[in-house]
Each structure stands twice: as structure tokens, then as C-alpha cells.
Amino acid sequence: MLEDMNINDIVGEYKQITLDLYAIGARKFFYTEIETPYPEGKIIVSTSDTKGVITHVNHVFVEMSGYTKKELLGKNHAILRHPDMPKMPFKELWDTIQSGKKWQGIIKNLRKDGGYYWVKATVIPNIKNGVIVGYTSVRRKPSALVVAEFIKRYPTLRGSK
Amino acid sequence: MMANRFTVSPDFSPDYLAGWYLFNKWMQKQTGLKIDLELYGNFYTQRIVTYSHADLVYVNPFDASMLVHDKGFLPLAKVAGNFDETVIVVNSDTPINGITDLKPDLKLAMTEDPNINMIGMMLLEAVDLNDGNIEKVIYDNYVLIVKNLLEGHADVGLFLAKAYDELSWVVKKQLKVLLQSEVGEIYHSFLISPALAEKRDEIQSLLIDMDKNKEGQDVLRALGFDAWIKVDDEEMAFMVNLIDALSIQS
């Protein structure tokens, strides 16, 4: 459902792993230790259908992810999934939004070039006539203190900056 | 004939006050409706009037979302190229050059424009400033924020970027922009009440075609606008959801 990452897109020294993901099945990842600092002032916006498939992105999403708009539309938001991220926050996210509630949390996101960026994300269900028809998400620059706390909680992130 | 009421978010420069009266005259002539323009000096009063008995409104994205979601207002149009971005501003005399220089316990001056305040607080959260460690002071309008920043009664001000841009250069010389938001996506909107819904298509067409003739162009110029662009229900539903997502602080 989501193609492997392309080694030709990767910038810098990389690690390799294949993960079996819930939404997208097996995917081969190439990822680096290079952080793209989240720029001050910018807000990432996107919407999805009920399965998390991207239906809209703003220009900040395009810029931070490294993909073109065309590459993003129609793909699952799991295209952003970083191999270091634990499963737990995503389970919480889906449990929360599918029950009609709003979710907020810290996420380490993967870029097309194998690098990463931290966000504080909000995801809300879009409800029309009592039915969830999709989701809307905004991400902003997280506080460095909050990211440090988050890294401490999850062993898979311990190597992260 | 009962007059219809038209109101506008109080965030435009005084330079455009006459423009709004001109626009109202143009609307009445085009539609044959009797329309009273009611303008207020602060968001609070304007909002009460809007929610209780306005028929036509040009309002900020937050009020637009509420009016569409809670009161059944219908979208007509937005202004070409006009997004609601937020700027964080200080007195130019201070040694502060970016938001990372800001420290807790500062006095933050804001109006009651909810999306500007929401986004402003989101940007400040990145440097660990929040409701718990700053003092918020609410002023009626942006002119009063300028005054209090210049007199040293407030340390930092939140402005609608367009309102800040419209300040005179003499004033702007005494102020310093620390950061401007980059969201895109959210904008002031022209809406019509459900009571006047049968006029929706007609008024929408008039607005969209306004820049296509000399008379319309002159009125638009008096407002500092290039043209109106159609906003449909789907686009407005997207903005309602987005405002909902932006409203969640932590």
C-alpha cells in the first residue's frame, strides 16, 4: 500500500529496517540521524479520510516532509512514520479519534530524505450528521523540554536528540 | 421594509472606515435591500450584535466558523490573497530580537480576536511560555495595543498581520516584529444569515463580479481589496474543522 523508501532520496549516512505497519503493511525504511529543526512560526495542516489517507496538505507540510504535494495526496499519513516511534502513541491516537474525541501528542516524523523532525500534533475527528467523515490535523513546533521528556519515556527513542 | 444588519470585525485600519460605508451603499444599490452597517470599536460588542441579529457579516475566521457551525450562516466570499496570519511584536527599544529571548512573567497584550490569540499562544508554547507563566491583557483594538507597547505598559503584543501592516510607518518604526505565523488556510469571510438565505446566490454573484466593472473596482479600492473570491460550503466546512483543531491548546 505504501512503497518502500527510495535509497536515492536519502541524504547522509543511513540505517535500514523493515517494519510491518498496521495501516500499510511491510515497508523498508532508510533513515538518518539528521534533524530538520522545526521552524518557528510555521503550522503544518493536513486532512485525511477515515483511514488516515491524506486528502489535503498545506505548503508547510510539503516543505517539512520533503515530499511534493502530488506524492502526498492519496498516501496514508503513515508515510511520516519514523521507525524510532513506539506503537503506543499511535494506538492511543486512533482509539481517541475513532471514539470522536480530540488527540494531542508529540511525534517524531520521518522525512523523504531519511531525516526527522519533531512536532506537537493535534488530530480531531470531522463529524458530519453524527458520523466521522475524516480527520483534521495541525502540527506546531514543540517545546524542547517537552520533547526531552517524551524521549525519556520511550526506550526506542533513547538514541534520539 | 425591515433593514438588514451588516457588521464587520473591528480589525481594519481607520483608513478603511469610509470604504465600508461606501461598500454598504454599493450593496444596497445592487441588491435593492435596505442594509444598515453597524460598526463597533471592540470585538466583544461586535460579537454580541453579530450573534443576536446580523444578516450579513465580514468576520475573522474564528467568528466565521462559529456562525456557520452554530448559527447556520452560509459562506459567500473571501478576499483574494488575504490570509489571517499572526505577528508577535515588541517595542523596538528592547534588546529582545526573537521569541527565544522572551522570559516568563511578561505582559502579553491582545485583542479579543480568538484565532490571533490561539496561534500566538501556539507559537509562544515552543519557547515554554503559556497561560501559567505570562500575564494576558485584553485591549479593545490593535491601536490600543500599539499605545500600550509604546508606553511600556505591555511587553509583547499579538496582532493580525494585516492590521499590523496597515499601521503607519512612523508607528512601525518604533516597533519590532519578532515572528510572523505561516499557516495559510484561514481567512476573513463574508457570510449571510440563514434568514436571508434566498439572497445568497444573488449576493455571492454580485461580490464575485465586483472587480469586473469600474464602480465595483472603486469601492474595492476604498477597502484595500483586489477582488472577492467565492467560498463554497465544502471549503468553509474545512475551515470550521481547522479552527476546531487550532482551538485546542494543551
Ligand SMILES: Cc1cc2nc3c(=O)[nH]c(=O)nc-3n(C[C@H](O)[C@H](O)[C@H](O)COP(=O)(O)O)c2cc1C
Ligand atoms: C489526520 C491524521 C494525521 C496523522 N499525522 C501523523 C503524523 O504526523 N505522523 C505519524 O507518524 N502518524 C500520523 N498519523 C497516524 C498514521 O496514520 C499512522 O497510524 C502512524 O504513522 C503509525 O503507523 P501504523 O498505524 O501503520 O503503525 C496521523 C493520522 C491521522 C488520521
